[in-house]
Amino acid sequence: xxxxxxxxxxxxxxxxxxxxxxxxxxxxxxxxxxxxxxxxxxxxxxxxxxxxxxxxxxxxxxxxxxxxxxxxxxxxxxxxxxxxxxxxxxxxxxxxxxxxxxxxxxxxxxxxxxxxxxxxxxxxxxxxxxxxxxxxxxxxxxxxxxxxxxxxxxxxxxxxxxxxxxxxxxxxxxxxxxxxxxxxxxxxxxxxxxxxxxxxxxxxxxxxxxxxxxxxxxxxxxxxxxxxxxxxxxxxxxxxxxxxx
Amino acid sequence: xxxxxxxxxxxxxxxxxxxxxxxxxxxxxxxxxxxxxxxxxxxxxxxxxxxxxxxxxxxxxxxxxxxxxxxxxxxxxxxxxxxxxxxxxxxxxxxxxxxxxxxxxxxxxxxxxxxxxxxxxxxxxxxxxxxxxxxxxxxxxxxxxxxxxxxxxxxxxxxxxxxxxxxxxxxxxxxxxxxxxxxxxxxxxxxxxxxxxxxxxxxxxxxxxxxxxxxxxxxxxxxxxxxxxxxxxxxxxxxxxxxxxxxxxxxxxxxxxxxxxxxxxxxxxxxxxxxxxxxxxxxxxxxxxxxxxxxxxxxxxxxxxxxxxxxxxxxxxxxx
Numbered sequence: 408x409x410x411x412x413x414x415x416x417x418x419x420x421x422x423x424x425x426x427x428x429x430x431x432x433x434x435x436x437x438x439x440x441x442x443x444x445x446x447x448x449x450x451x452x453x454x455x456x457x458x459x460x461x462x463x464x465x466x467x468x469x470x471x472x473x474x475x476x477x478x479x480x481x482x483x484x485x486x487x488x489x490x491x492x493x494x495x496x497x498x499x500x501x502x503x504x505x506x507x508x509x510x511x512x513x514x515x516x517x518x519x520x521x522x523x524x525x526x527x528x529x530x531x532x533x534x535x536x537x538x539x540x541x542x543x544x545x546x547x548x549x550x551x552x553x554x555x556x557x558x559x560x561x562x563x564x565x566x567x568x569x570x571x572x573x574x575x576x577x578x579x580x581x582x583x584x585x586x587x588x589x590x591x592x593x594x595x596x597x598x599x600x601x602x603x604x605x606x607x608x609x610x611x612x613x614x615x616x617x618x619x620x621x622x623x624x625x626x627x628x629x630x631x632x633x634x635x636x637x638x639x640x641x642x643x644x645x646x647x648x649x650x651x652x
Numbered sequence: 653x654x655x656x657x658x659x660x661x662x663x664x665x666x667x668x669x670x671x672x673x674x675x676x677x678x679x680x681x682x683x684x685x686x687x688x689x690x691x692x693x694x695x696x697x698x699x700x701x702x703x704x705x706x707x708x709x710x711x712x713x714x715x716x717x718x719x720x721x722x723x724x725x726x727x728x729x730x731x732x733x734x735x736x737x738x739x740x741x742x743x744x745x746x747x748x749x750x751x752x753x754x755x756x757x758x759x760x761x762x763x764x765x766x767x768x769x770x771x772x773x774x775x776x777x778x779x780x781x782x783x784x785x786x787x788x789x790x791x792x793x794x795x796x797x798x799x800x801x802x803x804x805x806x807x808x809x810x811x812x813x814x815x816x817x818x819x820x821x822x823x824x825x826x827x828x829x830x831x832x833x834x835x836x837x838x839x840x841x842x843x844x845x846x847x848x849x850x851x852x853x854x855x856x857x858x859x860x861x862x863x864x865x866x867x868x869x870x871x872x873x874x875x876x877x878x879x880x881x882x883x884x885x886x887x888x889x890x891x892x893x894x895x896x897x898x899x900x901x902x903x904x905x906x907x908x909x910x911x912x913x914x915x916x917x918x919x920x921x922x923x924x925x926x927x928x929x930x931x932x933x934x935x936x937x938x939x940x941x942x943x944x945x946x947x948x949x950x951x952x953x954x955x956x957x958x959x960x961x962x963x964x965x966x967x968x969x970x971x972x
Contacts, residue, residue, distance in 0.1 A: 413765040417751070417758075424753045502749020505715040506766045507738040644718045648678070 410508050414516025418490045419524050431485045432528060435478050439536040442470065443544060450548060463545045464553050470537055471555030472619045475563040479529030479571050480598050486525050487575070490517040491582040495650045500583075504643045511638060518579045522572045530563070558620055566623045573630030574598060580637050586649045666692045667726070668816045668848040669714060674723030676709055676872075683709045684720070685872045691816070691850050691865075696842050698863035698880070699852040702966060706872040707852045708746065711820055714850075715743060728815060739767060742809030742817045746824075748801050749808075752794035756785055756804050759793055760811055767812035775811055783807040784833070798825035806834060810841065816848040817841070823858060835862055860958040868962060870969045876961070883961060891917060891954030892926045892934065897947055900924055904944045911936060925954070 422428055446466055453459050494500040494517075503513060541552055555563075578594050669691040676684040684706050691697040701707045712718040713725055716732045725732045727741055750759050757776060764772035780786045783803040793801065802822060809817055819838075823831040839862055841847040853859050859866060860880070868876035876883065894900075900908075905916055913929025914937070926937070934951065941948055 409768075410766055413762065417754070417762045420758075421751060421753045497752075498745075498747030499749045499751065501717065501747060502743075502745055503766075504717055505738065505743050505745065506763065507735050507768075508766055509735045642719075643716065647712065647717050 410512050411516040411519065414503070414508070414513060415519040415523065418517065418520030422486050422489045422520070422524050425489065427485065428524075428528075431482055432532060435481060435529075435532050436536065438481075439474075439540070442466075442536075442540065446540075446544060460549050460551075463549050467537065467541055467545060467553045468556050468559055470533075470540060471559035472562060474533035474536055475526075475530055476567045476570065476623070477529075478532050479525045479567065480574070482525040482528050483521055483571065483575055483578070484596060486521045487578060487582060490520045491579060495582075495646075498650060500650060501647060504646065510641050510643050510646065514576070514579060514583065514638070514641060517583075518572065518576045521579065522568070522575045525575075526568050526571055533563075562620045562623060566620055566627065570623045570627040570630070573627045573634060576634040577630055577637070580634070580641060583641065584645045584649050668693055668695075668728060669697075669818075669850060670724075670726045670729075671710065671714065672724045674710075674713060674720040674725060676706075676713065676718065677721045683872055684713075687723070687869065687872070687874055689867045689874060689877055691848055693848055694842060694846060695865050696838060696849045696851060696863045698859035698866040699850055699869070700854075700856070700859060700866060700962060701869035705869045707869055708820065710869065711745070711818055711850075711852060714818060715741070739812065740815045742812060742814035744802070744805045744809050744817075744819045744822045746820050748805040750793045750801055750804060753792060755790050755792055756780065756796070757789040759804065760808055763808045764811055769812055775813075779807045779811045782810075783837070799827055799830040802826050803830065803834070806837065814847070816850070818850045818852075820852045821854065822851070823853070823855060831858070838862060856958045856962055866958075868965055870966055873969075875965045875969055880958070892928050892937065893950075893952040893954055894924045894926065894937075894941075894948060895950040895952075896922050896924060896941075897949060898922065900941075900946055901944075904941070904946060907944070908937065908940060911940070922949075 446463075449462065450459060453462060491500075494503070500513075504510065537555070546552060574594075581590070581594065667690040669689075671687055671689050674684055674687045675682065687706070687710060689697075689699075699707055699710070709718065713720050714727065714732060716735070716738060719733065727737045730737045732738075751762070754762070757780070760776040760779065761772055764776055769775050777786070777789075780789050783806060785800065785803055785807065788796070788800065793804065796804065802825060806819075806822055809819070817838075822838075823834050826834060835858065838849055838851070842849060851859065851863060863880055865879050866876065866883070867874050899919060899922060905919070908926070909915055911932065913932050915927045917925040917927050919925070928934075928937075934953075938948065938951065
């Protein structure tokens with residue numbers, strides 16, 4: 408476990424030394440503005456205060472479900488570059504594999520190196536955006552601060568990290584064994600797009616956002632099972648031969 | 653050329669690195685064919701071969717990065733696929749494996765932790781001094797020259813106090829002064845600290861200076877394997893330089909070449925250079941010249957160089 412953390416810590420420290428990390432954080436904050444326009448345009452149609460309160464509560468609750476995972480996944484796609492793609496391109500991974508470390512330790516270390524900072528940054532930005540929305544946008548309309556539901560908080564604190572880690576494990580595996588690891592970034596992009604549009608679609612079908620908890624859990628379970636089976640086929644030779652020789 | 657006693661060598665207690673009859677196929681291509689070699693305690697073992705000969709693949713198998721299709725590789729008597737075995741092996745690979753965004757100190761600390769080095773900060777400070785990078789410890793590696801990077805990679809290799817080092821071109825890109833320092837460092841490690849080194853290199857002069865045993869691989873097969881001094885003796889005296897006041901006439905040269913194991917390498921401005929075999933007596937050549945009235949001003953022996961051996965073996969295996 409110690410060596411897994413050593414690998415993860417080194418990659419995390421490298422990630423935060425890069426300017427592009429801070430650029431990504433800026434993009435995420437800008438993305439939050441899309442929610443403002445959606446809320447503003449709908450709230451104008453409501454005249455009854457009860458309806459305003461109900462819609463505002465639902466709006467903030469959906470943000471509590473979606474923002475942590477959406478932002479985390481978005482950052483994952485960028486941070487994964489440092490952990491695996493750059494390491495493979497510069498052939499540092501070859502040196503890492505020649506140390507007394509197993510390929511599974513490297514895989515887990517790299518996956519944590521992507522997951523931990525992504526979740527940290529994703530949460531910080533999500534909390535800031537939530538607070539900004541709740542205080543600046545919603546409070547003048549509802550005259551009260553709206554907290555997210557307990558289930559949304561549980562989802563953000565426990566289920567989202569589990570889901571993110573299980574997805575990252577699969578993507579990291581793909582990055583480790585394919586010749587063009589950038590292809591794996593499409594997996595992140597795909598998930599990001601599904602989340603972005605999926606919430607609206609589910610809302611449109613009248614499905615409660617509380618179901619997200621179960622959807623997240625289901626996906627996490629499937630990903631964990633896939634990762635477990637993939638672990639048997641990961642070898643140093645596969646990683647080496649898929650790297651720049 | 654391979655010494656029989658070396659070829660038949662099995663796993664010996666003195667063997668730090670033992671490679672026994674390994675083959676490696678990648679797809680339909682056979683990269684290594686029945687490669688056998690052993691690096692013994694205290695050796696500086698030169699591993700030579702042209703590009704694409706199979707050196708890097710052998711090293712990768714030794715470090716557990718690849719698996720042999722057949723055959724056996726052990727480090728310190730243990731299977732190379734056991735990750736813990738590499739705790740006692742330091743390495744420098746073709747790509748230095750250093751992280752540009754981290755400082756020299758952080759790079760070494762990272763690897764020190766992977767090797768579970770006790771008191772890593774003290775060791776890292778000491779090693780940085782040893783390789784002459786103490787004053788650049790807090791600088792990012794991205795600001796380092798190629799030579800400095802190589803020294804840092806070597807520092808990483810020796811930090812875990814390994815029993816053996818596997819070094820792939822450790823002096824590549826290093827300036828002459830740096831090369832001398834690295835060579836001295838390698839010699840000190842073997843002579844003073846009792847380490848063992850496998851040195852893969854294209855620099856034949858370097859190998860000739862510091863290695864006691866060598867293996868030459870070409871097209872995936874070991875073509876030469878054993879003690880360097882012994883090869884030199886077997887290869888013969890190499891060259892004989894004869895200085896004469898006038899150029900030696902063609903008829904005399906033809907007669908000279910009738911002696912077995914003698915051939916003319918070149919003749920220019922009264923300097924005749926002959927290739928002579930190990931059984932040739934220099935006195936026979938001098939006698940022949942005297943009988944043909946050729947005056948000799950000076951005779952000098954030129955030892956067979958590793959470069960000549962290398963070229964001859966590679967050429968021979970190309971022709972097969």
